[in-house]
Amino acid sequence: MQFTLRLVSVVALATMVLASPAYSRDVEASIVSNAEFDDWLRTTDAVLTFTGSAKGPLAKRSALNTRVVYCNRRSGSVCGGDCTVYEGNSACLNAPDTTCLMATTDVAFCDRGGCGGSCNTFNSCGTRLDGGFCFTPGTSSGLSVAALLNFIHLQNPEMKIGGETGNTLRRNPKEYGDVNPLDDDSLDDAGSDTVILKVEITTSSPTLSLSNPDDNFRLILSVRVFASPRASAPITIATGRTALDVDSYIRGAFRLECITDPSKSIALSTTTQPHYARTETANKDLKEIEWLKFVTVPPKNAGVLQIEHPLPLERMLSREPTVKREDLTPGLKYRVWTDERILNDVATSYWGGLDGELKDKKLSDKREDETVQLDREALEADNWVLDQGGVIVRGNVGKHGPVFELVE
Template sequence: MIFARGNADSATRQAKLHVGLATSSTLSLNDPNAALDVNVSVRIVDSAAPGEPITFLIHRTVFQVFEKGDGGVDMFARGAFGSIRGVDSENNRTERRISLGLFRVNETMRSDALDLREAGYEFLTIPGDGSAVTVTHRLDWDRIFKYEGKLSREDLKPGEKFRIGFNKKFIGTSWWCFGDLEGDLKGRRFYAWCEDDFRDDRPDDVFLREGNWVLSKDPTLLKWKCSAEDDDITFEVIE
């Protein structure tokens, strides 16, 4: 499923979303259970429907969290955040680099369900009051060095600084609508069709009404603004 990163102008866009990135400020070498929390947040900064929440598909984007034990190739190994890069005291890149993996994965959903949620796709609701919703990726020591071929935890030194950032190609969605998963969308079924698409094979209104279906709005009418595209987030290794 391809997702879109909208570039609609102010006259046509339905909403403007701000995406933020934050991490743990430190990572302790002496703590075997230490982990780097990578927090990705999104909030509505402008909308054609003020006060309305927005729900969007997060499948294979920076918002999809793979919990430990889930298996599969997580979003870091798919290239959504790049590598962890060393920086000097002036925040310039050094030669230090920790690879988080980079794999091209061809996959298909093993479900014939028409409902995207029933088929296993994940969605996230952004509050309509302007506050942010945040997802947290947790990178423990094992995950940080899982695909790194040269460095290990023992090679790191207290005081070293590293940074991580977004790959903007993984910010966007292919399905969204106004509404709340725990509110007016609870119990609704999500159909993989855009409401502005009127081709001949569009599902008819009777089918949609009787099946309690929701169609997507045009993904290109969302504008995504990313605060960390050019200024990655830095953390420090401590004892």
């Protein structure tokens, strides 16, 4: 079987259905062991298609091979539906309509053909599901290239993402590329059923005084609807654990890159990421889960949602291990560097406003495309509203972020 970086021939060798209880375990998305991988294969009720050298859940395998499973459906915190199980060496796998994935080595998933475009690593997963799976939001948008997950790249340290001229794995093109994502014309080609939010990131002032620092200095994120299949309707989104969350510092959403002296760049979060306990969502109104932090974005052309992150000087330095107050001098310029992955991690949304259509409604974790008509009617009769899924979020991330200067 011939594999190249840009093209792979994948032949389905077997398809089976394992009719047993769905796998649901409190394990966050991370590289899983072969034993854990096998355990999932034995206990899932997903429809499995085996490709590459994978021949079934109990087959003997090479210890050096990468094993990855990618599926087209998420139910609450469980990954399933129709799943493809791949085993083999480094390759690009065509994987349209993927919703979640799991792997035994670190892999990358990309939003363009040939393993190009914007690529994220499995180990840096933003939304974690049961059993070690990673949720890949915005991948069920039909032919929308901006939203569609086309390929999974099985990481090889010597390979480049996107071919010889592509970016290396860790350099997100949206952060390092010359095109400001706010001006990206490719968004105009997104499918008509896709919700796209644009976020303009600014600071409350272009300067910050060292002798008389402004305690109200802050980051301002202005969120507006750029595209929507329901242009006249507001949309309510869960901001928890994204860059839109006021507590996003702890997840590394932002850092301050010193343009004039890189040695004085400031980390706004620790390198250790917090561990989140699993939250049971089945049959529960998601509005009652405090950390989800729902907000409503006004309809297209009808207003802007403004989210503010306080950033006084004291807070800037509170988690920075090397740069001290005395190291800061007038003339230093800082760029607010936003992590695109954490900004574009809105996985839950509902039509309507919290103070309007959704005020007396219960927010379900069930999605419209995952429920049959009778179930939808029963849920709606009981005052439940179905999750519309993830939205695409674009902002002036990375090197396109706002710049402010320290003054006397």
